[in-house]
Amino acid sequence: MIRLDGLSVRVGDFLLQDISFEVPSGGYGLLIGPSGSGKTTLLETVAGHVPPVTGRVHLHGEDVTDLAPERRGVGFVYQNYHLFPHLDVRDNIRYGLLRGPLQAAEQLERVRELASLLGIEALLGRSIHGLSGGETQRVALARALAPRPSILLLDEPFAAVDPATRHMLRRELRAIHTHEKVTTLQVTHDFDEALRLGDVVAVLAEGRIAQLGRPDEVFRFPNSAFVARFIGTGTVLRGEVTRQTAGEDSPFSAWFESGPLRFEVVAEREGAAHAVLRPEDLMLSREPLTGSARNRFPAVVNRVERVGPVSYVHVDAGRPLTAAVTTASAAELGLDAGVEVVVTVKATAIHLV
Amino acid sequence: MTPKDSLPSGAPSAIRTRVPWSRVALATLGALLVVFIVGPLLRLLFLATPASMGEALRDQELLASIALTLGTATAATLIGALLGVPLAYLLARRSFRGRRFIEAVVELPVVIPHPVAGIALLLFLGRHSAVGGIFAKFGIEFVSHIPGIVAGMLFVSVPILVSGAREAFRSVDPRLERVARTLGDPPATVFRRVTLPLAGRGILAAAVLAWARAVSEFGAIVILTYNPQVASVLIYDRFTTIGLPAAVPAALLLLAVALGVFALVRVLQPAERR
Numbered sequence: 001m002i003r004l005d006g007l008s009v010r011v012g013d014f015l016l017q018d019i020s021f022e023v024p025s026g027g028y029g030l031l032i033g034p035s036g037s038g039k040t041t042l043l044e045t046v047a048g049h050v051p052p053v054t055g056r057v058h059l060h061g062e063d064v065t066d067l068a069p070e071r072r073g074v075g076f077v078y079q080n081y082h083l084f085p086h087l088d089v090r091d092n093i094r095y096g097l098l099r100g101p102l103q104a105a106e107q108l109e110r111v112r113e114l115a116s117l118l119g120i121e122a123l124l125g126r127s128i129h130g131l132s133g134g135e136t137q138r139v140a141l142a143r144a145l146a147p148r149p150s151i152l153l154l155d156e157p158f159a160a161v162d163p164a165t166r167h168m169l170r171r172e173l174r175a176i177h178t179h180e181k182v183t184t185l186q187v188t189h190d191f192d193e194a195l196r197l198g199d200v201v202a203v204l205a206e207g208r209i210a211q212l213g214r215p216d217e218v219f220r221f222p223n224s225a226f227v228a229r230f231i232g233t234g235t236v237l238r239g240e241v242t243r244q245t246a247g248e249d250s251p252f253s254a255w256f257e258s259g260p261l262r263f264e265v266v267a268e269r270e271g272a273a274h275a276v277l278r279p280e281d282l283m284l285s286r287e288p289l290t291g292s293a294r295n296r297f298p299a300v301v302n303r304v305e306r307v308g309p310v311s312y313v314h315v316d317a318g319r320p321l322t323a324a325v326t327t328a329s330a331a332e333l334g335l336d337a338g339v340e341v342v343v344t345v346k347a348t349a350i351h352l353v
Numbered sequence: 354m355t356p357k358d359s360l361p362s363g364a365p366s367a368i369r370t371r372v373p374w375s376r377v378a379l380a381t382l383g384a385l386l387v388v389f390i391v392g393p394l395l396r397l398l399f400l401a402t403p404a405s406m407g408e409a410l411r412d413q414e415l416l417a418s419i420a421l422t423l424g425t426a427t428a429a430t431l432i433g434a435l436l437g438v439p440l441a442y443l444l445a446r447r448s449f450r451g452r453r454f455i456e457a458v459v460e461l462p463v464v465i466p467h468p469v470a471g472i473a474l475l476l477f478l479g480r481h482s483a484v485g486g487i488f489a490k491f492g493i494e495f496v497s498h499i500p501g502i503v504a505g506m507l508f509v510s511v512p513i514l515v516s517g518a519r520e521a522f523r524s525v526d527p528r529l530e531r532v533a534r535t536l537g538d539p540p541a542t543v544f545r546r547v548t549l550p551l552a553g554r555g556i557l558a559a560a561v562l563a564w565a566r567a568v569s570e571f572g573a574i575v576i577l578t579y580n581p582q583v584a585s586v587l588i589y590d591r592f593t594t595i596g597l598p599a600a601v602p603a604a605l606l607l608l609a610v611a612l613g614v615f616a617l618v619r620v621l622q623p624a625e626r627r
Binding site (some may be wrong): 044047048049068069070072074075076078082084085086095096099100143144146147149 | 526539550
């Protein structure tokens with residue numbers, strides 16, 4: 001278990017403040033924040049390299065705030081991996097075992113076990129110079145895992161590899177996480193990673209945790225325009241909420257107006273607000289759809305972005321909106337730049353923050 | 354404003370036909386300097402006939418003097434490394450009050466004229482000074498003795514060693530040390546297993562440079578310990594008392610030592626700093 005308790009960390013000129021966050025034993029937690037938001041320093045604080053200004057770090061129920069890094073049982077993988085340049089692949093992985101209780105033969109056995117788990121047996125005798133990004137990442141992971149840490153800290157572990165490798169490594173990492181039963185905390189700027197890997201996610205904004213929760217929850221119900229924009233939930237529109245009929249009930253039916261667009265929404269308070277429109281909740285058609293949905297407006301397709309089986313259709317409805325449709329139906333509807341479409345969205349699918 | 358900016362727009366032909374005068378000028382200035390460095394050394398090397406070298410190698414006084422120089426330079430370098438490498442590590446890795454001040458102090462000997470350093474050391478280490486008196490009790494005398502040579506060499510060479518070692522330590526990414534800590538090593542073990550192996554080449558290169566600086570020292574030594582004579586003092590002594598021909602074989606032999614050291618440093622330095 002990793003528990004951060006009101007942690008404040010000095011990052012250059014500013015402070016990360018009041019970071020409270022818990023990853024349960026065997027869990028996979030993610031901290032998401034923009035580049036330069038102090039994520040690496042926060043991880044270094046958990047590992048014991050950087051003392052916090054205030055707050056406590058608990059690992060497995062024990063307060064380790066004043067404990068040296070070598071006594072915390074923590075594995076650490078930096079974004080650029082930082083393999084020891086004077087050691088070959090085998091000795092890099094073996095580094096953390098030399099101090100442990102294992103005999104030389106057992107150490108080498110553990111190195112082999114990890115190498116086979118990560119598919120890098122062929123690299124063991126190699127120098128670390130000339131390894132590919134993905135190979136370097138696997139070696140760094142094996143090195144961190146070799147002494148069987150109970151905690152694994154990962155600093156943007158996929159930032160330096162190409163997308164195809166990243167995809168594969170993510171899947172492997174999840175498998176390794178299960179195999180080694182290691183409580184993991186990863187920092188990233190990529191919310192997609194959280195959705196695929198995390199059990200719990202914290203979004204950092206302006207030095208604090210802006211939102212904390214299960215990744216799918218955070219994705220569906222971002223609690224602020226910042227979080228919605230940052231994690232790429234969908235289009236974020238700024239506008240005004242007004243009641244449709246006078247009353248005190250809550251939630252209530254309301255209008256949300258943003259420039260030329262007016263949506264029917266379900267709101268909890270009036271006044272200025274942001275509406276989050278998720279791409280998958282926007283329906284596109286060539287003719288107005290029949291049915292109960294009342295938010296319906298004409299738009300013109302700007303661009304169709306194909307991402308495998310899903311296509312993102314960027315349209316102009318007086319405000320830019322993005323809809324997700326299957327690539328098959330995009331073709332069926334003949335969606336292309338300049339085509340006129342009708343956008344439909346259910347009142348209940350518009351998330352106000 | 355670059356020359357190109359000053360051209361009227363619409364005159365591209367002026368650019369095409371322009372003679373690169375600036376490049377010619379730079380090349381000429383550079384060439385003059387290279388000739389100025391290589392010329393004198395080549396002139397001296399032309400005197401290295403088998404006869405003159407044979408004469409130098411049979412000259413017992415010269416050989417003893419070179420042996421003394423190499424021995425005292427080695428001693429100065431070892432003492433400098435013993436005192437300077439830990440300091441270099443502190444300067445590279447820790448931030449503490451007065452760090453910049455200490456950094457400046459360690460670099461100070463670079464700007465002090467060497468005879469001035471010799472005078473200062475003479476006053477500080479002389480038999481009747483406080484410090485010299487303490488050493489004298491242990492039978493160590495500086496002035497006109499071998500320890501005086503070592504002291505002069507140490508004073509002028511230690512800045513090279515400390516700043517070189519400091520940069521070598523700085524070139525080791527602290528994150529490598531942090532990774533090693535999380536892998537279970539306490540700081541002293543991290544130093545032995547990660548920092549030192551990675552900084553080692555740079556420290557060795559700095560030590561060799563410092564050693565070469567010690568070998569070439571004259572100004573401070575000539576004031577502290579004229580006799581026994583190190584090679585530089587011997588060359589000076591023969592030049593002033595006998596004349597140029599007597600100084601040349603000794604100069605050639607010392608030049609050979611210096612060139613050997615130079616080659617060694619080039620090999621030791623990491624490729625990107627060559």
